[in-house]
Amino acid sequence: MDVVVIETPQLGDRSYLVHDGTVALVIDPQRDIDRVEAAAADAGVRITHVAETHLHNDYVTGGLVLAKAHGADYWVNGADEVSFARIPVSDGQVLRVGRLLVTVVATPGHTHTHLSYVVRDDVPDGGPEAVFSGGSLLYGSVGRTDLISPHDTATLAHQQYSSVRRLVDSAKPDAALYPTHGFGSFCSIGPASHQDSSTIGEETESNHALTDPNEDHFVSELLANITAYPAYYAHMSPLNAAGVGPAHLAVPDSVDAKELDRRLTAGEWVVDLRNRVAFADNHLHGSVSFEYGRGDNFTSYLGWVIPWKQPLTLLGPRDEVEKAIRDLARIGIESPDAAVGPHGRTIDLGALAPESPQVSYPHGDWNLLSRERKPEDVVLDVRRPEEFEASHVLGALNVPVHELLGRITELPEARTWVHCATGYRASVAASLLDRTGREVVLIDARFRDAAGAGIETS
Structure with a gap:
């Protein structure tokens, strides 16, 4: 055997x-x-x-x-x-x-x-x-x-x-x-x-x-x-x-520029697979960040956060889109559309969707929060409740990332600093908030490093 x-x-x-x-x-x-x-x-x-x-x-x-x-x-x-x-x-x-x-x-x-x-x-x-x-x-x-x-x-x-x-x-x-x-x-x-x-x-x-x-x-x-x-x-x-049939794993032809612009304007789900810092620095307005290739979070969190069976467009280098299509097929998300760039190379967002604005939001580590946080700012912790209960930033609000879409209106209208345990879930949450026009800052750092930057935690 x-x-x-x-x-x-x-x-x-x-x-x-x-x-x-x-x-x-x-x-x-x-x-x-x-x-x-x-x-x-x-x-x-x-x-x-x-x-x-x-x-x-x-x-x-x-x-x-x-x-x-x-x-x-x-x-x-x-x-x-x-x-x-x-x-x-x-x-x-x-x-x-x-x-x-x-x-x-x-x-x-x-x-x-x-x-x-x-x-x-x-x-x-x-x-x-x-x-x-x-x-x-x-x-x-x-x-x-x-x-x-x-x-x-x-x-x-x-x-x-x-x-x-x-x-x-x-x-x-x-x-x-x-x-x-x-x-x-x-x-x-x-x-x-x-x-x-x-x-x-x-x-x-x-x-x-x-x-x-x-x-x-x-x-x-x-x-x-x-x-x-x-x-x-x-x-x-x-x-x-x-009983489910065979998975379709081929990368479809890239949607044309006008169609991608339309999808973004209509509020459809356009998922950007690029590095979360690259996304924060420059992305198409209305798109959301689900970084591919860092850790094993992509499939579970995309399937958790985005409503089931909604039209989905994957944006990224062709090789990453190909891998993401395979991953999503495993959880029954069939044949998403794609807006693709060259294999493993920088994507020209302007060429993919020339009529859609390109926007950004700030990002940094806990030292940035320590230096620039204002009294009226909100710290949003998007970890799960049991993680929050174990330890959290004093005064932070807790809305798990998988609940955020349905609870955004509960958050104060203020600049929001978003964090999680490693930065992955925070990057998803920051993009969801940015998509609705909120002023957001991504804390791209591990929670365990907060105290070392002088952040008070419980």
């Missing part, structure tokens, strides 16, 4: 290609299946089986398309109500993939119908095992239990506690653990873990879901740590149940 890990850091997820040297099982594939196909080609194996651990809430699966493309069996829990043909699987089944045996284990908690898969070689002593746990047992914690319904959250948390125990009893202590979530995904909850690998035995000794002897205590702590998750999640499970 060999396991190939296919990372999607933009969403904090992993997919897996498990093979015996000849045929392969793919678990929880992302929608851009060409990466999986490339991994199979590199390994010299045929994809004969595709499996889902659950109907995903954070991305559109590529499982159905991949299975059809390769004539593979598509395993989905028989209890899931779906609109496509699949091979229904259920707890306790032992299935064969070439020389591999796959045991299906029911692990409800992340969803009601969640499954995990224990894979081993079909040899007399069983050989090494691998556990594919989806959103059940993660490195250091478990998958969140509040994505189905507020009424189900506590029940699913109790089920999660039981499920992970059942899962570890279904595998050897030295079995390698391969979760789908937990690498920055909003689908995880509880103590953050920066592990890159783990085993069932290691998790038994360290994972709070397995070391806490009191189920009620575990559940209460889990529920106390529930935080907001991206708004687009509400659309993912229904899309996955309906």
